[in-house]
Amino acid sequence: MASNKKSKKVEEIENQESLVMDDAEMNELMEQEGLSADFEADLASENPETLSEETLSEELSFSDEDAADEGSEENAEPSDDGSESIFISDDQMFSIIESMLFATDRPITADYIKQAFKGTNIRIKRIRKALQEYSEKLASQDRGVYLEQVGGGYQLRTKQDNMEFLSRTQKGRPFKLSGPALEVMSIVAYEQPCIKSRIDEIRGVESGHLMRALMDKGLVAFEGKSELPGKPMLYRTTKKFLEIFGLRTIKELPSLEEIDQLIPEGIGDEQDDTQLSDLTDSMSMEAAMSYSENEDELVKIADELSDITTSTDFFEQEKIRAREKRDK
Template sequence: MDVADENSDEADSELLEFGVTNIFTEEETETFLPEVSDDEVYQMEEDAAEELDSVEGTELDAYESAQIDESEFVEEERLDSILESILFASDRPVSLNSLKLVFKGTNIKGDKIRRALDRFAVELAGAKRGVTLEEVPGGFQLRTKVDNLNFLSRTLKARQFRLSGPALEVLSITAYKQPIIKSEIDEIRGVESGHLLRALMEKGLVSFEGKSELPGKPMLYGTTKKFLEIFGLRNLKELPTLSQIDELLPEGMTEEEAKPSLSQLTDKLSQTIGGTYSDGEEELGKITDQLSEINTSSEFFEKEKLRQKQMKDRDRAEGLREALLMNEEIGTRDRNWLTKYDEALAAGEDLATREWNAEKERVRQLTQVSEQKAESVDEEALTEESSVDEDLNSPLMDDDEIEAHT
């Protein structure tokens, strides 16, 4: 086994052995709970504390209990019930900050919420419960137990979330070496990986992470938040180490002997159930599957580069316009570029698209000229071959002349 195969197999096994708790193909929906920052939560707690302190030591001491009731006292048992309702109703992870906002104006603070969540998680971990409470990127979420997957798949109409062995290999390499350029992935695997990166991007598991400083400025790739959610990780630090992977192999078993089991895990993963979905999503899934069979990797990346070029041009134009408004000096080159950019906008297109179309036309013309030259050479060769055949078949030629032609 060479080093490239060994590295990729190790990375592949790391993701597979730690498994997938749930794989959902869901639409991005806006949660019903507002997201708040830590500073906002801290300020809310300070305000609540000041409100309670202002009640004490005044001539209204006789009405102290009534005043405190306005802040709403929540008992521990009711806290557990409220948290369960919120988590059950939300189809997205609920952050701790969002939960703190829900209990604004009550006696419930962040430490009580955290303890209640821990109790709830322990309770759901029992064998009689069908869901678990998982801490995932973005907060806490109720998820079905993976042990019930086979039975769940018989009742739910779901679209499979399939990842082939090579795709998992590329995903593993990207996860452990991100940010990484495509050529480095190709070098590790020993084969071209562009179409696999495209498939992983379409599934939302991999995304662009900027540009490398290497010559040509190739794109950098990294994993997404959805990747962490699917593989049950809160952050990349929770990815298993190579030493942990070694411990997972049975004693005395080599990596070569472990390959069949890894293959079985890959097959099992590719059959993992997603979530429920509508008929419209089913039709969309069929269309997506059909499109995925078409090899349009080059076109996909070209369009993605065009989109990024458009964004870059827009930012550059805004910066130059602001400089002009502030009476700042800009270079002749920048001024000429801004003129071309504005002319393209006036014509109903952007400069990046105009340049992209011009380049496509140039390549098309060069290809056409090349094909015409090739056809011309073929015709000349056929004409010459035909002439030789006619000479050889001529009755006026003797044996010496025929031998000279051949």
């Protein structure tokens, strides 16, 4: 600031039209104006042309570093949380995602994977695209695993074609459900959220022990309380249910009409029940006419065949309701 004032004073002195002086007179005038003897040194310190080579070199070096830092900051994308972003290449991103999929036995979501890339340049949109590309890559016939989108997430699974060979060494415990348990499971899946009395009504028997078994296996869970009198509990299926049955969402359940189309024509009709009964009677008569040591066994088989049911009350009621809805 002081140097600027000095410069203005010198300008005023030098710009006087009638003033012509030599160096001695100039120095004398400067002393009268109160200018310091080291004014020239002060002025030189602000004049770039008089800077020493060492000072100039240091300042130029500092400027280059600043420019490099500014350039890197401009090129780096800000992270989602506003912190400095770390650059991750596509190859490294694929490697990390693959490791995460191998490290878990549960389906994981894209949002869950994004947590591993916090503070990097990887965005959720890029992760979803990478998962799709990885799924297509694994779909080739020479790969032993595939990426399944199930239960709202992604999971690596072994290919069904290799199960025969895997079963020779991998003695995993099979996941089994009894017929009545599957029936209860089906009712909950299609009626959810539903109360237990509704399940009992459809089946015609008490289903409490089966509901508890399904809850123990993690297939059924509480949804809340109903607004009905007494506020009975509501039940729904779980993510594990979707995982076990290979569904992404509950909306992927086949409709009852689709199930009906899968059942061979005539199965479940009274006419076919009669034909099956006639068949067993005929088998019994033939066995009676030709005595053998297996006579008793044939009688037992005939009795078992006559007891075979090809449908359930639940599916019969649902088929009737679907037909009525279709006819409206």
